Amino acid sequence: MSFQIKEQDKKYDVCIVGSGAGGGMAAKILSEAGLSVAVLEAGGDFDPAKEEYRTQLKWPWESPRRGANTQRSFGDFDAAWGGWDIDGEPYTRKDGTKFDWFRSRMLGGRTNHWGRISLRFGPKDFKRKDQDGLGDNWPISYEDVKPYYDKVDKLIGVFGTNEGLANDPDGFFLPPPKPRLHELFVKKGAAKASVPVIPSRLSILTRKINSDRGVCFFCAQCNRACQVYADFSSGTCLVKPAMQKGKVELYTHAMVREVITDNEGLATGVLYIDKKDLKEYRIGAKVVVLAASACETARIMLNSKSKAHPNGLSNSSGVVGRYLHDSTGTDRMAFMPELVDRPRYNEDGVGGLHVYSPWWLDNKKLDFPRGYHIEYWGGMGMPSYGFGFGMDTMRKYLLDEFGKPTANGGYGAELKKDIRRIYGTMVGMSGRGESIPQYDNYCEIDPDTVDKFGIPVLRFHYKWTQHEVRQAKHMHDTFEEILTGMGAVLLGEKPGENTQHGLAAPGRIIHEVGTSRMGDDPKTSALNKYAQAHDCKNLFIVDAGSFVSQADKNPTWTILALSWRTSEYIIDQLKKQNI
Amino acid sequence: MDRRENLKLLLTGTVATGFLLSTGCSPEDTKVAEKITGTGLYGRTTDEIAVDKKLKAETFFNEKEKNMVSILADIIIPKDETSGSATESGVPDFIEFMMKDYPKFQLPMRGGLMWLENLSLATFEKSFLEITAEQRIQLIDKIAYPDTAEEEMKFGVKFFNLMRNLTCTGFFTSQMGIKDIGYVGNRPNQWDGVPDEVLKKFNLSYDQKTLDQCLKIEDQQKLAQWDEKGNLIG
Numbered sequence: 120m121s122f123q124i125k126e127q128d129k130k131y132d133v134c135i136v137g138s139g140a141g142g143g144m145a146a147k148i149l150s151e152a153g154l155s156v157a158v159l160e161a162g163g164d165f166d167p168a169k170e171e172y173r174t175q176l177k178w179p180w181e182s183p184r185r186g187a188n189t190q191r192s193f194g195d196f197d198a199a200w201g202g203w204d205i206d207g208e209p210y211t212r213k214d215g216t217k218f219d220w221f222r223s224r225m226l227g228g229r230t231n232h233w234g235r236i237s238l239r240f241g242p243k244d245f246k247r248k249d250q251d252g253l254g255d256n257w258p259i260s261y262e263d264v265k266p267y268y269d270k271v272d273k274l275i276g277v278f279g280t281n282e283g284l285a286n287d288p289d290g291f292f293l294p295p296p297k298p299r300l301h302e303l304f305v306k307k308g309a310a311k312a313s314v315p316v317i318p319s320r321l322s323i324l325t326r327k328i329n330s331d332r333g334v335c336f337f338c339a340q341c342n343r344a345c346q347v348y349a350d351f352s353s354g355t356c357l358v359k360p361a362m363q364k365g366k367v368e369l370y371t372h373a374m375v376r377e378v379i380t381d382n383e384g385l386a387t388g389v390l391y392i393d394k395k396d397l398k399e400y401r402i403g404a405k406v407v408v409l410a411a412s413a414c415e416t417a418r419i420m421l422n423s424k425s426k427a428h429p430n431g432l433s434n435s436s437g438v439v440g441r442y443l444h445d446s447t448g449t450d451r452m453a454f455m456p457e458l459v460d461r462p463r464y465n466e467d468g469v470g471g472l473h474v475y476s477p478w479w480l481d482n483k484k485l486d487f488p489r490g491y492h493i494e495y496w497g498g499m500g501m502p503s504y505g506f507g508f509g510m511d512t513m514r515k516y517l518l519d520e521f522g523k524p525t526a527n528g529g530y531g532a533e534l535k536k537d538i539r540r541i542y543g544t545m546v547g548m549s550g551r552g553e554s555i556p557q558y559d560n561y562c563e564i565d566p567d568t569v570d571k572f573g574i575p576v577l578r579f580h581y582k583w584t585q586h587e588v589r590q591a592k593h594m595h596d597t598f599e600e601i602l603t604g605m606g607a608v609l610l611g612e613k614p615g616e617n618t619q620h621g622l623a624a625p626g627r628i629i630h631e632v633g634t635s636r637m638g639d640d641p642k643t644s645a646l647n648k649y650a651q652a653h654d655c656k657n658l659f660i661v662d663a664g665s666f667v668s669q670a671d672k673n674p675t676w677t678i679l680a681l682s683w684r685t686s687e688y689i690i691d692q693l694k695k696q697n698i
Numbered sequence: 699m700d701r702r703e704n705l706k707l708l709l710t711g712t713v714a715t716g717f718l719l720s721t722g723c724s725p726e727d728t729k730v731a732e733k734i735t736g737t738g739l740y741g742r743t744t745d746e747i748a749v750d751k752k753l754k755a756e757t758f759f760n761e762k763e764k765n766m767v768s769i770l771a772d773i774i775i776p777k778d779e780t781s782g783s784a785t786e787s788g789v790p791d792f793i794e795f796m797m798k799d800y801p802k803f804q805l806p807m808r809g810g811l812m813w814l815e816n817l818s819l820a821t822f823e824k825s826f827l828e829i830t831a832e833q834r835i836q837l838i839d840k841i842a843y844p845d846t847a848e849e850e851m852k853f854g855v856k857f858f859n860l861m862r863n864l865t866c867t868g869f870f871t872s873q874m875g876i877k878d879i880g881y882v883g884n885r886p887n888q889w890d891g892v893p894d895e896v897l898k899k900f901n902l903s904y905d906q907k908t909l910d911q912c913l914k915i916e917d918q919q920k921l922a923q924w925d926e927k928g929n930l931i932g
Contacts, residue, residue, distance in 0.1 A: 174741040179871035181740045182787075182796045183750060186871070190799075192747055200743060275922070277903035280911050281928055291928045294913040298890035303902045318911065325913045326922040336886040336916045343741075462896050468889045501884050502876060507866030511844045511859045527841045528855075530774045530862065536868060539780075542857070542879050653747060 131157040131368075133689070134389050134404035134421065136375045139228030140675050141661035141682040142154060142410030143353030143361075148686035149408075150365030154693070157402050157593065158358060159391055160374040161411070162200055162224025165354055167344035173667075174343040177671040178608040179503050187504035192221065194503065198231040198344035199223045207571035210325070210562075211578045216444075218562075218579035219626035221416060226371065227354030228412065229629065230675070231344045234323040234471050235351060236494070237277045239268045239671035241286030244553075247668050251488045253555050253586075257667040258639045258648040264296045265682035275351045275679070276328040278469075279320035286472055287477045293326045295319065296337070301497035301546045302474045303474070304455065308474060308605025314597065315494070318476040322351035322676075329361065341470025350470065361465065375402075376574045377423040377432075378407050378658065384427030386658045394591040406657045406698060408680070413664040414443070414562050417634035419575050421564045421647075433652035439635050439645050441561040443581065444669055446630040447491065449591045449614070449621040450600040453607035454516050455497075464511075466499045468544075478671045487589035490671040491552025493597070499543035507538050513666040517541060524693040536617060542599055546607055550594030551669040554587045556633050591622035630674050632663035651670065651683060661685050736785025757811075758797040758804065765827055766811050767793055773838060774865040780878050782863050787872035793864050803860070817854065850851075890915045 132154040135142045142158060151154045166171055174196040179185045182195040192202030201223040209218050223229045248254055265288070272291035281289035295318035298306065302316075310317045323341060324334050332355075333347025341350045348355045354438055361367045372394035379388050379401065388403040409416040417440040423432035431439055471494075478490030508655050515524040525537060554579040565578035602609055614621030625631075636643025641653035650660040650665045661682035663674045670677075692698045701827060739784035742750065771793070781787075797803050814837065818826040824832055828839075841847060841854035842862075869875040891912070897903055904912075923932035 171739075177740040178873070178876070178884065180876075183754065184799050185792065185867065187796070189797065196740065198741075228813050269928075272928075278913075291924045293922055294911065294917075294930065294931070295914045297904060298891050300896065300900065300902075301890045303892070303897075303900075303904075326917060327919055328922050337889040338884060338887070340884075346905070390867050430931050436714065457900065462893075462899065463882060464893050464896065465883045465885075465887050465889075466892075467883035467887060497932045499883075501881055502867075502868055502870045502879060504871060508863040508864060509869045510866065514791075515845075527845050528859070528862070530838060530842050532776055532778045534862075534866075535775055535778060535869075538870060539879060541731065542881075616862060 120234055128401050128403060129154045129157070130288070130388075130403035132404065132693070133157070133406045133408060134159065134402050134501075135408045135410055136389060137161075137228065137410035137412065137415070137512050137664065138226050138353060138358050138369070138664060139223075139410060139412065140353050140678045141663075142408070143227065143357030144679050144682035145408050145410060145686045146367055147357045147361040149689065150361045152367075152690045154690070155366040156361070157368050157370060157404065159370045159389065159402070159500050159604055160226050160228075160396070161376055162226065162371065163226075163376045163435045164369070164371050164530065165198075165200070165225040166359065167198065167231070167352070167355065168346045168348070173346055173410060175340050175346050178553055179501065185504040189352065191586055193342065196340075196343050196503075198342060199229065200225040206220040208576070209570060211464070211568055213566045213578050213580040215578065216581050217624040217626075218581040219624055220515040220577070220579070221411070222627045222628070225354075225359060227352045228350065228589045229302050230353040231501060233324045233675065234339050234494075234673070235323055236471070236673045237320050237322040237351070237676040238492075239288045239290060240264070240286075240672055241288055242652050243286045243666070244670035244672070247489070251482065253397060253488055254634075254645075255556075255638065255670050256567050257461055258644075263648075264288050264677070264680050264684065268676065268681045270683060273328070275322055275356060276324045276332075277320055277322045278318070278325045278430075280318045281639050282317055284477060288394070292320070292322075293324065293328070293545045296612060297327060298473045299468055300461075301455065301458070301470070302495060304457075304546070304605040305474065305495045305548075305606075308601040308603070308607070311601040311604035312597065314601060315455060315479050316474050316476050319472045320467060323471075324349045325469070330355070335469055337467050337469060339467035339470050367491055368448075370402075373412060374574070375419055376572070377419060377548050378409070380427055380432065380655065381426050382427065384425070384655055386432075386655055392574070394572070394642050397572070402475070402689060405483060406659065406693070408661055408689070409662050409664070410660070410662045411633045412662050413631050414577055414668075415662055416662055416664045417620050418564070419580070420635065422575055428654065433635075433645055435657055436642055436645055438643065440563050441558050442556040442633040442636050443560050443579075444554045444556045444561055444630060445512065445625045446504070446628040446671075447554050447583075447587045447590055447668060448549060448623040448628040449594050450547060450549040451595060451602065451613075452545060452547040452610045453602040453604070454513070454541075454610055455544045455546055455607050456516065459517065460500070460540050460669045461465075461543050463499065467501075468498075471498060485593065487586050488555065488592065489553035489586070489590065491550045491594055493594075493601075494549045495546070497543075498545035507546075510538065511535060511542065522624065545606045546602070546605075548601065550591070550598070551630075551671065551673070552587075552590050552647070553556075553669060555584060556636075556668055557582075557584065560632060579626075583619060583622055588619045588622055591620040592621050595620055630663075630669055632666035633670045634666050635660050635664035637665045649690070659685050659689060706834050726841040752799045753795065756798050757793055757794075762788060762809070763811050764794070765812070769827070769834065769866075770838075770861050772790045773834065773866045778801050784869050787869050789865050789868035789872070792868035792872075796864060798932065806857060806860055808853070810847075811861065813857060815854055888915045888918075
């Protein structure tokens with residue numbers, strides 16, 4: 120049994136910076152091997168089973184803002200402490216480019232509120248350069264990662280179906296929930312557009328996998344974090360269990376400034392600022408594992424300058440911070456006339472989509488490389504801030520008893536009635552796709568700005584290319600085809616060239632990866648194929664910084680698998696006394 | 699309250715708030731359930747509690763504005779055979795809070811109320827608070843319909859859109875409004891697909907493949923096991 124401590128100059132076998140997916144997995148695997156582990160988290164402790172943290176099953180009226188997002192980026196009930204902007208922890212942008220950076224400062228990081236979409240990368244995803252000549256291949260293949268994906272499936276639990284698809288590998292799935300009503304309409308529309316729709320793959324326990332975690336009770340609120348641990352969060356499923364079983368000590372409110380190295384350039388520990396007393400502390404370790412998120416890890420490396428590492432830690436290649444890339448994303452919404460006056464029943468289901476569309480086309484016939492998947496949404500969800508808005512433009516879609524459109528706007532009993540009629544008639548879809556990593560998309564240390572802890576902050580430079588813009592255009596063409604095919608009325612204008620076809624600003628999809636990429640050549644990569652730093656053999660990175668390319672999948676399942684793989688390698692190398 | 703107790707309560711369906719605390723549980727269960735749900739907080743951090751406290755201590759609307767907001771809210775969402783009115787559901791307090799929580803609302807709201815008051819004075823030589831219900835509707839009709847409103851009413855239309863949005867959202871996110879809209883979730887449930895009669899109404903059905911591969915609700919507590927190929931065998 121471990122507990123939180125605060126001591127100066129404590130020494131451990133391993134010091135892990137960050138408690139999200141990568142850090143949590145490393146803490147579990149390394150501590151189970153008998154190693155002593157310190158986990159440093161820049162935010163507070165969090166456990167959704169504790170009443171003081173719980174937002175699950177709360178009602179909108181329990182929030183004075185009815186769940187509005189004035190305090191938390193995704194609304195008052197969302198389980199993310201932090202957001203796009205954190206007081207006193209700024210970041211900047213260069214040359215008029217855009218990048219938005221989402222940070223969760225809490226145990227488990229962003230795994231507390233994420234969508235639980237848990238997709239393996241496929242064989243093609245590791246070797247994209249071989250197919251289209253763009254970007255680079257990973258130094259590893261699907262076969263290297265498959266055993267770890269298998270283990271992650273069984274350890275953490277994910278529902279889905281084995282479909283035998285070439286680039287969306289099968290796994291060890293729990294049974295998926297049945298589609299909701301709008302999802303059945305989606306299937307109809309997608310069939311007409313020849314777009315496949317299959318059960319989604321989410322790390323939510325529809326069945327029991329062990330005695331420590333409960334099963335889903337279908338409240339649709341995974342983004343609020345689950346009090347019975349029926350969805351995957353790193354804190355509840357990895358860090359806390361590791362603390363109970365092994366020699367794991369958690370330091371919360373520990374803002375790591377730099378990795379300390381010796382004269383040979385080997386890591387000897389980390390230096391952090393305790394956010395509570397604003398004092399500086401050191402933790403010694405034989406091995407340092409960075410898992411602070413792709414950009415925060417790059418920031419720590421770039422801020423860790425020494426004689427042995429003049430360019431920042433393990434950055435002789437100059438690639439740290441570079442090749443930053445996020446998923447592409449754009450959305451469309453529509454109204455389903457057939458669902459007006461729909462019968463009421465509890466449609467909550469799991470937190471998120473019950474069906475999705477994996478990438479289905481051949482790029483040879485398209486004007487852009489790489490693919491995207493489609494996520495679907497709609498249904499009779501719990502009203503929250505924003506529900507009932509927009510009747511000044513929406514009411515015309517409701518026909519009166521003579522089949523005539525109602526006047527937009529209005530007031531009174533008729534308006535009240537129309538809001539009831541329109542409830543549950545909205546459907547939408549979101550495309551999430553793969554972008555091409557670019558050397559010129561990067562984060563670097565801003566020479567002019569420090570945060571409130573005196574730590575130099577990141578400055579971003581990021582531009583989408585025509586590849587991503589054309590992909591977004593294709594997404595919208597597809598959305599319209601599916602929506603029209605399912606009998607929906609498209610809302611809003613189809614975004615045009617002037618908005619890059621509605622392509623979300625980089626960072627908005629919160630899949631940023633690639634800032635300390637792996638590779639066989641130390642001149643063009645920061646890490647080797649085990650995510651071990653080329654220039655510092657006892658430094659490892661287990662967040663998405665190591666990604667060579669982000670697939671048309673969500674990154675978490677790959678972060679978990681790679682972290683497990685790297686952790687086993689660390690254990691092996693310690694045994695062989697190589698580090 | 700440990701997690702297991704919590705879980706047990708959830709699975710037996712006794713965790714509920716407000717109008718959901720109902721049948722089949724002992725007084726002890728009810729007490730525990732109230733403990734879970736009755737803290738008046740909802741997972742706030744220390745900083746967030748301080749923000750809410752500060753906002754609640756401030757006052758934005760003056761007495762006259764507050765009266766106008768209440769009158770307008772009840773014009774937008776009146777009492778009917780299904781539920782009460784906007785003011786009965788607490789909408790004015792919600793709007794007051796939002797003014798402070800999202801300061802960008804303040805100018806359009808305050809200016810809009812003044813604009814409407816000026817319109818009332820210009821039309822009836824009386825304050826909006828002193829004119830009759832019919833006279834109020836005469837004014838509201840000029841600004842309630844964005845597509846047909848006259849050009850010089852544009853600011854009023856914008857103001858009334860804001861007022862309509864906040865009133866509707868305030869009402870339908872209140873306890874009264876959620877009941878009215880017929881939302882029956884936010885409680886432990888067993889999702890087993892769209893009810894048959896609903897499928898029938900929309901001429902839809904689950905195909906055999908979907909039925910075969912989807913969760914059988916009765917299996918939820920059975921420990922999942924796979925063969926080496928990933929087929930679920932237990």
